[in-house]
Amino acid sequence: MEDVTTHRLIDTGIRRGPERAYLVAVEADEQEGMWGAEDSLQELEALATTAGAAVLGRMIQHLPQPDAQTYLGKGKAQELVALDQQLQLDVVIFDDELTPTQQRSLDKMLNARVIDRTALILDVFAQRAYSHEGRLQVELAQAEYRLPRLAGSGTYTRQAGGSLGGGGVGGAIGVRGPGETRLELDRRRIRSRISALRKEIEEARSQRALQRKQRVAQGLPMVAVVGYTNAGKSTLFNALTEAGVLAEDKLFATLDPVTRRLLLPNNQEALLSDTVGFIQKLPTQLIAAFRATLEEVIEADLLLEVVDISHENAFEQSETVHDILEELGAAAKPRVTALNKIDLLTDPDVLDPSLYSHAVPISAAEGKGLEELCAEVASVLADTMEQLTVLLPFSRGDLVELFHRRGLIAYEEHEDEGTRLMGRLPRSLAGYYSPYIQPPA
Ligand SMILES: Nc1nc2c(ncn2[C@@H]2O[C@H](COP(=O)(O)OP(=O)(O)OP(=O)(O)O)[C@@H](O)[C@H]2O)c(=O)[nH]1
Numbered sequence: 001m002e003d004v005t006t007h008r009l010i011d012t013g014i015r016r017g018p019e020r021a022y023l024v025a026v027e028a029d030e031q032e033g034m035w036g037a038e039d040s041l042q043e044l045e046a047l048a049t050t051a052g053a054a055v056l057g058r059m060i061q062h063l064p065q066p067d068a069q070t071y072l073g074k075g076k077a078q079e080l081v082a083l084d085q086q087l088q089l090d091v092v093i094f095d096d097e098l099t100p101t102q103q104r105s106l107d108k109m110l111n112a113r114v115i116d117r118t119a120l121i122l123d124v125f126a127q128r129a130y131s132h133e134g135r136l137q138v139e140l141a142q143a144e145y146r147l148p149r150l151a152g153s154g155t156y157t158r159q160a161g162g163s164l165g166g167g168g169v170g171g172a173i174g175v176r177g178p179g180e181t182r183l184e185l186d187r188r189r190i191r192s193r194i195s196a197l198r199k200e201i202e203e204a205r206s207q208r209a210l211q212r213k214q215r216v217a218q219g220l221p222m223v224a225v226v227g228y229t230n231a232g233k234s235t236l237f238n239a240l241t242e243a244g245v246l247a248e249d250k251l252f253a254t255l256d257p258v259t260r261r262l263l264l265p266n267n268q269e270a271l272l273s274d275t276v277g278f279i280q281k282l283p284t285q286l287i288a289a290f291r292a293t294l295e296e297v298i299e300a301d302l303l304l305e306v307v308d309i310s311h312e313n314a315f316e317q318s319e320t321v322h323d324i325l326e327e328l329g330a331a332a333k334p335r336v337t338a339l340n341k342i343d344l345l346t347d348p349d350v351l352d353p354s355l356y357s358h359a360v361p362i363s364a365a366e367g368k369g370l371e372e373l374c375a376e377v378a379s380v381l382a383d384t385m386e387q388l389t390v391l392l393p394f395s396r397g398d399l400v401e402l403f404h405r406r407g408l409i410a411y412e413e414h415e416d417e418g419t420r421l422m423g424r425l426p427r428s429l430a431g432y433y434s435p436y437i438q439p440p441a
């Protein structure tokens with residue numbers, strides 16, 4: 001057996017093997033969403049494992065709603081206290097966001113650290129934030145999560161352990177991150193940190209907006225790859241663009257958006273962006289903090305949604321993605337769905353493309369179905385373009401050339417007054433052609 005003198009994890013900067021974790025959920029009989037507690041805990045376990053914990057067990061209690069004090073009912077809570085001692089747990093993870101009150105009572109009852117789904121997701125993000133902007137965004141989300149929980153001041157210092165120094169990987173799950181050295185700051189200083197972070201993020205955002213504007217001015221349509229975490233977005237992105245982006249069997253492998261050019265079968269060029277994945281009960285602090293990153297999605301002309309069709313919750317995952325897109329105001333955008341990982345399907349009958357918008361079955365890993373997928377993207381993109389007929393004088397050879405490069409030409413004729421072109425153009429470019437518009441033939 002492990003030689004543990006105290007269950008409470010005092011961080012020494014040295015990891016001593018995986019933390020011993022236990023998962024807890026409350027399930028209402030009349031479940032509101034489609035996710036059952038069992039599936040949700042399955043996912044919580046994947047998150048905990050990604051964060052570096054070893055999950056020893058899980059507990060689900062059926063209650064109309066979580067108890068206001070202890071999340072679990074009194075009896076179950078006592079059971080958990082006994083398990084905590086028996087299993088010498090390091091951390092107990094709750095599947096919902098705990099209120100500051102619940103957090104405090106559970107902290108008192110249990111030797112193990114108490115963290116909730118939100119803190120765990122923030123932790124995974126913290127571990128995976130490499131870019132400057134990514135780290136700022138995670139720190140902002142963590143600071144906003146922590147602020148209302150600072151009330152019982154002592155709690156925080158206890159949780160954080162004695163010696164949290166920079167780094168990030170050395171700390172304990174739920175309390176590490178780009179801003180962890182700031183854990184002990186009082187509210188006032190956290191507030192001023194929050195506004196400093198917001199300001200810095202805003203600067204990065206306007207920088208990014210400028211770059212995007214330049215790209216749009218070139219008339220390149222923007223396609224954003226979206227989807228549930230681990231669906232295979234980065235694998236598909238790499239297969240389509242040979243970008244060499246990190247793709248891993250881990251949740252939230254991608255945090256920073258990456259953009260590359262993509263050549264479609266009709267010779268049309270587009271910009272493809274790989275983006276951060278979504279998950280159910282995604283902390284609102286994170287969505288808010290990552291708004292800058294998610295602008296690649298908000299501003300896209302077309303969303304390429306990747307669904308892991310081999311996952312038993314594929315449809316629920318896709319619904320969750322749509323809910324978050326709605327929250328971002330991007331749900332109405334034209335969408336093509338890549339039903340990914342068909343190589344893992346033992347029963348092809350589970351594939352029902354009619355459930356999804358413009359669905360194409362693919363295997364990003366094996367490179368199957370990619371041509372069909374690109375053809376679908378090209379055709380849906382063409383629908384987003386403006387149909388027009390123009391007569392361009394010979395002095396506007398530049399516009400003829402631009403139409404050839406960025407548009408889709410259906411008809412071209414050299415007439416006495418100039419070049420007649422009929423076809424489709426990205427809306428961002430249509431303005432240049434307005435003086436030369438002809439009535440459709
Ligand atoms: N069998 C199989 N595995 C796949 C396929 N596509 C992706 N994967 C695997 O799925 C895992 C997740 O892939 P990623 O491309 O990192 O997924 P992602 O959607 O970018 O994930 P996040 O960035 O974490 O949100 C990796 O282990 C991939 O190798 C596929 O078509 N078939």
Ligand SMILES: [Mg+2]
Nearest residue numbers: 233234253254
């Ligand atoms: Mg990824």
